[in-house]
Structures are given as structure tokens and as C-alpha cells.
Amino acid sequence: MNEEIKLDIGCGRRPLEGWTGLDIVGYDGIIQYDMTKQQLPFKDNTVAAIRCINTLEHVERKYYRFIFNDWYRALKLNGTVEIIVPNFLKDADHALSDITHVSLWVPNMVRYLSGERPRYADYGFLPWEVVQNKNFEKENRDLHIILRTKINRKTGIKYEL
Numbered sequence: 001m002n003e004e005i006k007l008d009i010g011c012g013r014r015p016l017e018g019w020t021g022l023d024i025v026g027y028d029g030i031i032q033y034d035m036t037k038q039q040l041p042f043k044d045n046t047v048a049a050i051r052c053i054n055t056l057e058h059v060e061r062k063y064y065r066f067i068f069n070d071w072y073r074a075l076k077l078n079g080t081v082e083i084i085v086p087n088f089l090k091d092a093d094h095a096l097s098d099i100t101h102v103s104l105w106v107p108n109m110v111r112y113l114s115g116e117r118p119r120y121a122d123y124g125f126l127p128w129e130v131v132q133n134k135n136f137e138k139e140n141r142d143l144h145i146i147l148r149t150k151i152n153r154k155t156g157i158k159y160e161l
Contacts, residue, residue: 004048009035010055019051036063040074045158047074051082054142057101065124068113072126075149077158081128083145084136091141105143107133113147126150126159 007022008015011030015021026032031041036059040047050071059067071081085105086095095104111117115127128147136144149158
């Protein structure tokens with residue numbers, strides 16, 4: 001029986017149980033992965049889910065198109081990404097006081113991932129369906145975002161670049 005591939009990106013030393021850990025640091029048992037320079041080491045349409053918890057705020061925005069499009073590539077039809085990041089609008093001190101935070105997140109950022117914004121412009125992001133975009137229940141100062149690969153209604157398959 002094939003197990004679903006579920007990736008815990010930026011997991012440090014301890015990925016969530018049942019998930020494959022990836023981190024920029026090469027810890028024992030963890031796949032070393034620099035999301036700003038490498039594609040995920042998985043074939044197209046093979047990954048069921050990705051979680052990226054308290055990680056993307058440590059990555060410059062200029063890499064987001066590469067990262068999100070690569071994750072989209074690797075995810076299966078209806079694959080999901082779960083993201084938790086500090087919400088700058090909810091707690092600026094929390095978002096800015098960590099000197100390793102190099103990007104700020106606000107709820108409306110996902111409008112660019114969904115293709116809703118900017119109107120009449122194409123920045124090259126594959127379109128995501130926003131399943132959830134709200135304050136995290138366990139830590140109200142963080143955003144809890146869930147994205148799903150968007151399906152082309154005409155073809156029934158994922159969009160491609």
C-alpha cells in the first residue's frame with residue numbers, strides 16, 4: 001500500500017509524526033532543503049500535503065513565486081499547503097522583534113496567490129484556492145492559511161505554467 005507523501009517544511013529537528021521533514025539545516029533524518037534555491041526533491045503531482053509552520057517569515061518575498069509554484073508542481077490534484085506566519089496587522093511587535101524575520105505577512109497577501117489581485121496583471125503565480133485565511137486559534141497573533149491547488153474547470157486538472 002502506498003503511503004501519502006506529506007511534507008513538514010522548516011520542521012527543524014522534529015517533523016510532525018507521519019510527515020517527512022525538510023529543513024535548511026541538515027539534521028539527522030531530515031532532508032536538507034533550501035526552498036529559495038532548490039525544487040522539492042519529489043516528482044510532479046506526488047505530494048498530498050505540505051505544512052510550513054513559522055518558516056515563511058524567514059524567507060524574502062522575492063523567492064515566493066519560485067517556492068509557491070514549485071510546491072504547486074509537486075502537489076497532487078487537491079493537494080494542500082498549511083501555513084502559519086506572524087500576522088503583522090495583529091501584532092507588529094511579534095512580527096518585527098525577531099531579527100530573523102525578513103518578510104511581513106498580512107491577510108490580504110493571499111489575494112495574489114489566488115489570482116484575485118492584482119487586477120489585469122500577471123506575476124507568474126499559479127492560482128491557489130484559499131481554503132482558510134484567519135487568525136490561528138492557538139496563537140491569535142499568527143495567521144493560519146490553508147491553500148489548495150486550484151483546478152481548471154474546463155479540463156478538470158491543475159493549472160500549469
